[in-house]
Amino acid sequence: MQRAAALVRRGCCPRTPGPWGRSQSSAAAEASAVLKVRPERSRRERILTLESMNPQVKAVEYAVRGPIVLKAGEIELELQRGIKKPFTEVIRANIGDAQAMGQQPITFLRQVMALCTYPNLLDSPSFPEDAKKRARRILQACGGNSLGSYSASQGVNCIREDVAAYITRRDGGVPADPDNIYLTTGASDGISTILKILVSGGGKSRTGVMIPIPQYPLYSAVISELDAIQVNYYLDEDNCWALNVNELRRAVREAKDHCDPKVLCIINPGNPTGQVQSRKCIEDVIHFAWEEKLFLLADEVYQDNVYSPDCRFHSFKKVLYEMGPEYSSNVELASFHSTSKGYMGECGYRGGYMEVINLHPEIKGQLVKLLSVRLCPPVSGQAAMDIVVNPPVPGEESFEQFHREKESVLGNLAKKAKLTEDLFNQVPGIHCNPLQGAMYAFPRIFIPSKAVEAAQAHKMAPDMFYCMKLLEETGICVVPGSGFGQREGTYHFRMTILPPVEKLKTVLQKVKDFHIKFLEKYA
Amino acid sequence: MQRAAALVRRGCCPRTPGPWGRSQSSAAAEASAVLKVRPERSRRERILTLESMNPQVKAVEYAVRGPIVLKAGEIELELQRGIKKPFTEVIRANIGDAQAMGQQPITFLRQVMALCTYPNLLDSPSFPEDAKKRARRILQACGGNSLGSYSASQGVNCIREDVAAYITRRDGGVPADPDNIYLTTGASDGISTILKILVSGGGKSRTGVMIPIPQYPLYSAVISELDAIQVNYYLDEDNCWALNVNELRRAVREAKDHCDPKVLCIINPGNPTGQVQSRKCIEDVIHFAWEEKLFLLADEVYQDNVYSPDCRFHSFKKVLYEMGPEYSSNVELASFHSTSKGYMGECGYRGGYMEVINLHPEIKGQLVKLLSVRLCPPVSGQAAMDIVVNPPVPGEESFEQFHREKESVLGNLAKKAKLTEDLFNQVPGIHCNPLQGAMYAFPRIFIPSKAVEAAQAHKMAPDMFYCMKLLEETGICVVPGSGFGQREGTYHFRMTILPPVEKLKTVLQKVKDFHIKFLEKYA
Incomplete structure (x- = not known):
């Protein structure tokens, strides 16, 4: 009755059926044969509880949508x-x-998507010809010429071809093979699929997965789900969050005592740290992976988001090929991209791809088999990915508008990256490295010892305490650094730079005011 | 060089860069510091091999897209x-x-989707007002009024409300709470997520998951991935593939010797078997689950696909509530639905939902956390799900067309179900139960012992051998029964009834001719 009352309170159907509800008599008659013992009315112990559930799932943490976001809601x-x-x-x-x-969404992308969704529009004069051309091409490659059919588990053929052509262009001619391209449900799906295949062994032979600290918490979450061993390597905050290969060496050496380090994950441009790796650094990393026999995962979803004039995005794939055949034919590399970031920001479509090179042919079969269990990635997301890798080119009808929209988004992001860095660094007790790329600031914040004590009294990490206070006092929702990992005794938070310029200025000013008040309060 | 040659052969970029490729000199200079030892050119052993990979992934089988489908390609x-x-x-x-x-897609569904995708169309006179109304409602519930934003991990609020209202209508007033609805990436995603949370323990305490035989191989695949214990219960072929609770009792009794049976999976209407469970049978199952303390998974994706005039779809949720509070407030039940089946057949959008009732509140938090790691299901798939549960009603502009399209699909399917059953049963050596629901025939085929020997010589299961021959001789691609499970010594295949009527007739005739020839050849 307690439950029924709760449902009524929530405004759900207030019917009060008899013990057997609507079809009471027939149901009761049918059931009488079964229910020899009429059970007592009482709330039983649940089958699925915190004690009985999968302990690896219980151990998962995902701060980006964690307690602070629930509080925001x-x-x-x-x-x-x-x-x-x-x-x-x-x-x-x-x-x-x-x-x-x-x-705002990129107009051309949405036009192609609308044409694919409702092909009657292909006759409409209000859509440009280049959008129609792309829509026809995608539809022709779909079963029954429809986005509503399953695609091949690896993705629609012509979209994989477009991805390969894009990579080849991006990497200045280094070849990409459509056979090595797998379309995915966002990059997260690709990353977890590859990790799922890679993890094996027990005890000291359990697979170790090296991840940067700070990291994007998808990695730690999947490692936990798979019961793999997380091997941390620390990015160098004093050096703009650069990756230092000596730190990789330290991490792998220490890890070998208790696991089998087999995978090295790189996020470039960095999330949450925003650093863009130099070509030299990437070479060092690749050589290290070659030397230590590590499978490389390169998370390159922010490849279009580089703002610092002295930085350039270099793909791991390109550098690998340029290092010569010993590397290019041996180092196993999966790299990931997504429709969600860059200038298009199409998160909701869950589009992405991975390029996997030097995969053992037998493993390729295993990978396709594993993907086939989930049938296929959303075909609409695949179509969105196609437009990202195959946008209008000069001479095409939609080029000017597309180019203007793209440059406007990226130009604004660059402006906001600089603005954020500058403003944070004016605040006493906040230090912010340059936002070379991606779309986040990850400033270091000084938390006075009295505040640390107050946090402990609330059983919270000090930066969680800080972020909760920030949320409660200003309405600004950011994620504590502890959700990404940080050197002990240091505190940070991650904040996106996505609000429009004027709003972002207000946000930054509010954070500044809050921080100064916070320092005073806990001085 | 072997690899480069292969790439050239495939028509990829035929550039032959020096050992350091395009930016040879600078790259070489940068790298010289790292590469003290110039590695030998040779193909090394891969890190990721059949031997080193995740053995649980290796053990996964998924026949629906297995070797026969590769051969078809x-x-x-x-x-x-x-x-x-x-x-x-x-x-x-x-x-x-x-x-x-x-x-053909349902027009109304695609109209709403196009409007959501490209909201400029909301001003177009060529779209009906009821479609615009739904699109506006969905967009208003999306961040930034866009399908391109992430939704809440549990799904867009108003869509979950529409799902709950649909379930309440479907179940004749039994209340559904939007808080218990989770939108998913197709039903497969929901099923594997729930199983992932449920599996725990080691040795004899490892979670046992009861599944029907024959089953849809998603279940066995996920059980394998999770290293859970598969507990088979056999459907009764002699009784139209009915589920008999005594068989459940046998299965659970025997399973307790080597695992902890904690989950009972039901597919209703059945896949691949097409049976529709009676209300009495569902009550028996629920009582059994209550008695044995099993978490129930009800796969109800074919709930709109019921063809036999004497059969009706009863949801587990409804029957559970009608059985009274002892059941309705205790039995933990997850039920699944999808945009992919029914009359809409929108497989590519990967839309679906699950309703989970009597979940422990702490586990609800764990479930939302786990879902949040993958951010959200595709928002376009969520929108498609919304139209499935919230279609045009009498009096609305689009109702007539929608109703006509829906009835046409379902009417044709019913016709094809009967046609298939009748024709198969005319063939000597084929027996086919009535296709009461879903969209498959799963006929039993007689395979002569000479053919069994020939199959063994090819190291194939006999029904795989049969299906391969059928494919090679007729071009018809069906899935061997061994991919779904079947009683030892019996052979089947699964064939969809989806081809248009005239084509289906040809297909059935070809199967008949093939079968007779096959019997003669191996007599």
Whole structure:
């Protein structure tokens, strides 16, 4: 009855059926044969509890949508209910979700998607010919010429060809083979699929997966799910979060005592740290992976998001090939891209691809088999990926508008990256490395010892305490550094730079005011 | 060089860069510091091999897209290259992919999707108002009013509300709570997520998952991935593939010797078997689950696909509630639905939902956390799901057309179900139970002992041998029963009834002719 009452309270159907409900008599008659013993009415112990559940899933943490985001949701509801706060809206700077922050979709991409979705529009004069051409090409490659059919598990053929052509262009002619391209449900799906195949062994032979600290918490979450061993290597905060190969050596040496390090994950440009790796650094890493026999995972979803004039994106694939055949025919590398970031910010479509090279042919079969169990990635997301890798070119009808929209998004992001760095560095007790790329600031914050004690009293990590206070006092939702990992005794938070310029200025000013007050309060 | 040559052969970039490729001099200079020892050119042992890979992934099998489907792809390529065959096209009757077989999408669904994709169309007079109304409602619930934003991990709020309202209507008023609805990436995603949380323990305490035999091989694949214990219960072929609770009792009793049976999976209507469970049978199953403390998984993706006039779909949720509070407040049940089946057949969008009731509140938190690691299901698939549960109603502008399209698909399927059953049963050595629901026939085939020996000589299961021959001689691609499980010594195949009526007649005639020839050959 307790449950029924709760349902009524929630505004669900207030019917109060008899013990057997609507078809009471026939149901009861049918059931009488079964229910020799009429069970007592009582709430039993659940089968699935914190104690009985999969302990690896229990161990998973995912800060980007963790407790602070749940709190943000609660506050939003309170605001809707008219509860007074020192602010009027929650600003969700916790997640790289460009369109939620008001970024407009790229027109051409959505035109092609609409044409694919509802092919009657192919006769409409209000759509440009280059968009129609692409839509026809995608549809012709789909079963029944429809986005509603399953695709091959590896993805639609012509889209994989377009991805390969894009990579070849991007990498200045280094060849890419469509056979090595796998379309995915966002990059997260690709990363977890590859890790799933890689993890094996027990005890000291259990697979070790090297990840940067700070990291994007998908990695730690999947490692936990798979019961693999997380091997941390620390990025060098004092050196703009650069990756130092000596630190990789330290990490792998120490890891060998308790696991079998087999995988090295790299995020470039960095998330949450925003650093862009130099070509030299990438060579060092590849040589290290070759030397230590590590399978390389290169998370390159921010490849279009490079802002610092002295930085350039170099793909691991390109550098690998340029290092010569010993590397290019031996180092096993999976690299990942996505529709969600860059200038298009199409997170909701869950599009992505991975390029996997030097995979053993037998493993390729295993990978395709594993992918086939989930049938295929969303075909609409595959179509979105196609437009990202095959955008309008000069001479095409839509080129000018596409180019203008793209440059506007990227230009604004570059402006906001600089603005954020500059403003944070004016605040006493905040230090922010340059945002060379990606779409986040990850400033280091000084937390006074009194605040650390207050956090401990609330059983919170000090930076979680800080971020909760920030949220409660300003409505700004950022993610504590502890969710990404950081050197002990240091504190950070991750904040996206996605709000529009004027709004971002207000946000930064509010963080500044909050921080100064926080320092005073806990001085 | 071998690899480079292979790439050239495949038509990829034929550049022959120096050992350091394009940026040879600078790259070499940068690298010289690292590469003290110039490695030998040779192909090394791969890190990721059949021996080193995750053994649970290696053990996964997925027949629906298995070797026979790869073979079908090869034959298609040969046909394209002009190689002569006794047929002109491959008919892919291996997978329930309606639109690939020529079924047209439901107009209303695609109209709403196009409007959501490209909201400029909201001003177009060529779209009906009821479609615009739904599109506006969905967009208003999306971050930034865009399908390009991430949704909440559990799915867009208003869509979950629509799902709950649909379930309440479907179940004659039994309440559904939007809080218990989780939107998913197709039903497969929901099923594997719930199983992932449920599996725990080691040795004899390892979680046992009961599945029907024959089953849809997603179940065995996920059980293998999770290293859980598969507990088979056999459906009764002699009784139209009915589920008998005594068989459940036998299975659970025997399983307890070597594992901890904790989950019971039901597929209703059945895949591949097409049976529709009676209300009485569902009550028996629920009582059994209550008694044995089993978490129930009800795969109800074919709930709209019921053809036999004496059968009706009863949801587990509804029957559970009608059995009274002891059951409705205790039995933990997850039920699954999808955009891929029914009358809409929108497989490519990967839309789906699950309703999970009586979940421990702490586990609900764990589930949302786990879902949040993959961010969210594709928002376009969520929108498609919304239209499935919230279609036009009488009085709305699009109702007539929608109703006509829906009834046409379902009417044709019913016709084809009967046609298939009748025709198969005319063939000596084939017996086919009535196709009460879903979209497959799973006929039993007699394979003569000489053919069994021939199969053994080819190291193939006898039904795989049969299906390979069928494919090679007729171009018809079906899946051997061994991919779904069957009683030892019996042989079956699964064939979809999705081809258009006239084509299906040809297919059935060809299977008949093949079968008779096959019997003669191996007599």
